[in-house]
Amino acid sequence: MARMSESMTTVETAGDNPTITLRPKPRSAPIDKLGRKLHDLRISVTDRCNFRCKYCMPKEIFGAAYKFMPREMVMSFEEIARAANIFVQLGVRKLRLTGGEPLVRKGVEELVERLTAIRAPNDEPVDIAMTTNGSILDKKAKALAKAGLKRITVHLDAIDDTIFKFMNDVDWPVAKVLAGIEAARAEGMHPIKVNTVIKRSNNVGEILPVVRHFRGTGITPRFIEFMDVGNTNGWSMEEVVPGDEVISIIQKEFPLVRLDPTSAGETAQRWGFADSNGNWDPKLGEVGVICSVTHPFCSQCNRARLSSDGRVYLCLFATTGYDVRMMMRQGASDEEIKAKIESFWSARTDRYSELRSSLTPEIRARRHKIEMSYIGG
Ligand code: SF4
Numbered sequence: 001m002a003r004m005s006e007s008m009t010t011v012e013t014a015g016d017n018p019t020i021t022l023r024p025k026p027r028s029a030p031i032d033k034l035g036r037k038l039h040d041l042r043i044s045v046t047d048r049c050n051f052r053c054k055y056c057m058p059k060e061i062f063g064a065a066y067k068f069m070p071r072e073m074v075m076s077f078e079e080i081a082r083a084a085n086i087f088v089q090l091g092v093r094k095l096r097l098t099g100g101e102p103l104v105r106k107g108v109e110e111l112v113e114r115l116t117a118i119r120a121p122n123d124e125p126v127d128i129a130m131t132t133n134g135s136i137l138d139k140k141a142k143a144l145a146k147a148g149l150k151r152i153t154v155h156l157d158a159i160d161d162t163i164f165k166f167m168n169d170v171d172w173p174v175a176k177v178l179a180g181i182e183a184a185r186a187e188g189m190h191p192i193k194v195n196t197v198i199k200r201s202n203n204v205g206e207i208l209p210v211v212r213h214f215r216g217t218g219i220t221p222r223f224i225e226f227m228d229v230g231n232t233n234g235w236s237m238e239e240v241v242p243g244d245e246v247i248s249i250i251q252k253e254f255p256l257v258r259l260d261p262t263s264a265g266e267t268a269q270r271w272g273f274a275d276s277n278g279n280w281d282p283k284l285g286e287v288g289v290i291c292s293v294t295h296p297f298c299s300q301c302n303r304a305r306l307s308s309d310g311r312v313y314l315c316l317f318a319t320t321g322y323d324v325r326m327m328m329r330q331g332a333s334d335e336e337i338k339a340k341i342e343s344f345w346s347a348r349t350d351r352y353s354e355l356r357s358s359l360t361p362e363i364r365a366r367r368h369k370i371e372m373s374y375i376g377g
Pocket of ligand 1: 292297298299301303314315316317350351352353354
């Protein structure tokens with residue numbers, strides 16, 4: 001009989017030849033200073049992207065001369081999977097792959113395969129998702145699905161091709177992204193969500209066309225308020241279309257009913273399309289709004305973020321992160337890294353979106369935030 005220890009427990013299988021395996025005892029997820037339990041990890045697999053969306057990676061800054069991260073600084077798939085596993089042992093149950101643009105990282109499906117093999121201490125499944133601009137999804141959907149990716153979120157800022165090309169600023173046709181969404185659906189991915197960032201002077205007129213396109217298709221569009229992420233997107237409150245305004249624009253054509261969140265820490269407000277009796281008709285589907293500016297949700301924020309060079313950040317608007325890649329490359333054990341992440345999270349007080357309106361423009365300007373293209377949305 002194996003000797004038991006503080007951190008280990010045994011799992012005995014039933015039947016005639018029971019086997020006893022030693023497993024790390026599930027440890028409860030760390031809780032931060034504001035009572036938020038770590039649950040989600042967003043993993044940026046690259047700082048590179050093939051789009052130049054104005055609210056994230058404006059061409060003026062991220063032009064031909066821009067120096068992206070040298071390859072040796074980028075975490076290998078093995079290192080990313082190891083870090084993800086450490087977070088899962090710490091209580092994370094949802095992993096989201098982001099970028100830059102995750103699909104431009106060669107062989108990303110191999111990483112998906114590695115992540116789908118990760119098991120939580122009590123064999124609980126880990127939910128794996130990806131956020132992509134969908135530019136090459138039509139080519140990648142089959143391999144991603146084969147690797148185990150079950151659900152996906154696609155950024156799509158317009159249905160109108162001219163506006164779409166203006167927003168991505170690389171002349172990428174909307175038809176290719178719509179084809180990518182269809183390819184993901186054909187591979188059985190579900191749910192499929194579509195994220196649309198609304199910038200008043202660019203695409204407020206695209207709210208209804210996006211809704212008309214996806215209503216009743218089982219694909220859920222969500223409208224994201226333009227945020228002051230990073231330091232390069234020229235953010236101003238005038239350019240923000242509040243979620244409440246988005247809902248009222250939609251309700252001019254489609255009656256909606258407010259729905260309950262599906263999980264703690266969900267960022268989107270859910271609204272269901274109503275039938276003629278004013279009740280939600282699930283066949284018509286739903287629409288969401290993500291209101292980080294006008295209805296901050298920091299009190300529920302259970303997300304950590306891992307950059308492609310292996311730094312852990314505790315907020316999308318953070319200024320510093322903790323380098324776990326260095327620990328790995330210096331030979332630290334999983335237990336040592338777990339302890340570091342646990343202490344980092346436990347000391348967390350981040351709630352930038354709640355504080356934004358109380359910060360003067362000078363203070364906001366002095367705060368050198370990480371770029372969204374570096375850490376993912
Ligand atoms: S501002 Fe930071 S703390 Fe607040 S919800 Fe966003 S990521 Fe979380």
